[in-house]
Amino acid sequence: MEVTNEIRAKVLIEALPYLKRFYGKTIVIKYGGHAMVSEELKEAFAQDIVLMKYVGLRPVLVHGGGPQISEVMAKMGIKPVFIEGQRVTDEATMSVVEMVLVGTVNKSIVGLLNRHGGRAVGLSGRDGQLVVAEKMKIYRYSGEDRPPEIIDIGRVGKVKKINPEVIETLMEKGFLPVIAPVGVGPDGEAYNINADLVAGAIAGALKAEKVIYLTDVEGVKDENGQLISTLSISQVGQLIEKGIAKGGMIPKLKSARKALRAGAQKAHIIDGRVPHAILLEIFTDQGVGTEIVSDFGTPGIQGAETQMI
Ligand SMILES: Nc1ncnc2c1ncn2[C@@H]1O[C@H](COP(=O)(O)OP(=O)(O)O)[C@@H](O)[C@H]1O
Numbered sequence: 001m002e003v004t005n006e007i008r009a010k011v012l013i014e015a016l017p018y019l020k021r022f023y024g025k026t027i028v029i030k031y032g033g034h035a036m037v038s039e040e041l042k043e044a045f046a047q048d049i050v051l052m053k054y055v056g057l058r059p060v061l062v063h064g065g066g067p068q069i070s071e072v073m074a075k076m077g078i079k080p081v082f083i084e085g086q087r088v089t090d091e092a093t094m095s096v097v098e099m100v101l102v103g104t105v106n107k108s109i110v111g112l113l114n115r116h117g118g119r120a121v122g123l124s125g126r127d128g129q130l131v132v133a134e135k136m137k138i139y140r141y142s143g144e145d146r147p148p149e150i151i152d153i154g155r156v157g158k159v160k161k162i163n164p165e166v167i168e169t170l171m172e173k174g175f176l177p178v179i180a181p182v183g184v185g186p187d188g189e190a191y192n193i194n195a196d197l198v199a200g201a202i203a204g205a206l207k208a209e210k211v212i213y214l215t216d217v218e219g220v221k222d223e224n225g226q227l228i229s230t231l232s233i234s235q236v237g238q239l240i241e242k243g244i245a246k247g248g249m250i251p252k253l254k255s256a257r258k259a260l261r262a263g264a265q266k267a268h269i270i271d272g273r274v275p276h277a278i279l280l281e282i283f284t285d286q287g288v289g290t291e292i293v294s295d296f297g298t299p300g301i302q303g304a305e306t307q308m309i
């Protein structure tokens with residue numbers, strides 16, 4: 001198709017209401033390890049983030065790196081094990097996690113963004129006590145008259161508190177924070193935290209306009225494999241309880257629900273394999289993936305879902 005000047009102008013004008021609406025607003029983006037595939041996609045991703053920043057939005061990036069951790073573990077002869085989407089993390093695994101997330105993945109994203117003029121600064125949740133962690137226990141429902149089974153998954157954390165001052169200070173000075181999901185425990189020790197949970201907690205603490213999870217599926221699918229375009233937080237429990245949302249989708253949905261309850265406006269789960277997925281979501285009428293919205297006043301559907309506490 002020939003791109004005429006008329007089409008070029010139309011595309012820019014279509015973005016105008018979104019530019020006005022989101023000017024000065026904080027957008028938290030979770031960049032999943034599965035979305036960091038080709039060089040071409042990484043470049044498109046970096047352009048989107050830097051463009052957002054230059055048109056006056058305040059992006060904050062939280063990245064994952066699960067597949068990259070598993071790859072290094074495999075080379076070391078350690079077999080990755082996941083329970084409810086959480087990596088079982090013993091001491092040896094924790095060293096690999098921190099080395100890969102903070103030492104390799106974080107630095108390469110910072111480098112990529114800075115090549116595009118992003119003024120990115122890399123941090124882990126240990127810097128400035130940004131992400132205070134406590135040990136996560138997994139409680140599994142084991143029948144009506146029985147106490148829940150407690151599963152110990154090692155040095156895996158959940159977010160206890162976010163101290164956002166360090167990222168606020170960086171953003172005020174025009175820097176772009178890029179955060180690796182490693183938290184700090186009460187004795188200064190490192191905790192491995194699922195990046196979705198960190199992104200949601202940061203979005204909640206910053207009362208972000210949006211939290212966007214970039215992943216490797218179109219969005220959340222229903223029991224028939226059809227894309228759900230809008231989901232309210234009261235439907236999240238049921239999707240998990242019925243086993244429709246499984247594995248890595250569970251922490252995304254729970255974290256989105258938590259972010260919205262804490263004051264973030266909206267969450268989106270979108271396909272990071274689509275070039276410029278973020279721009280399409282924020283600046284066009286079409287919207288992509290699944291949006292998750294609040295429905296205060298509607299009681300949540302509670303069930304016997306496995307709880308990550
Ligand atoms: N209901 C669902 N809809 C869409 N994806 C789902 C659903 N349930 C489970 N998933 C799985 O969740 C995965 C995304 O989570 P994950 O692998 O952790 O990605 P990331 O590394 O991007 O965080 C998808 O690839 C898909 O296999």
Ligand SMILES: CC(=O)N[C@@H](CCC(=O)OP(=O)(O)O)C(=O)O
Pocket residue numbers: 031032033034063064065066067069085086087097156157181192193194195196248
């Ligand atoms: C506890 C836990 O599972 N932590 C994750 C942290 C990285 C992550 O979340 O990466 P993705 O977003 O790419 O999946 C892990 O070890 O894989």
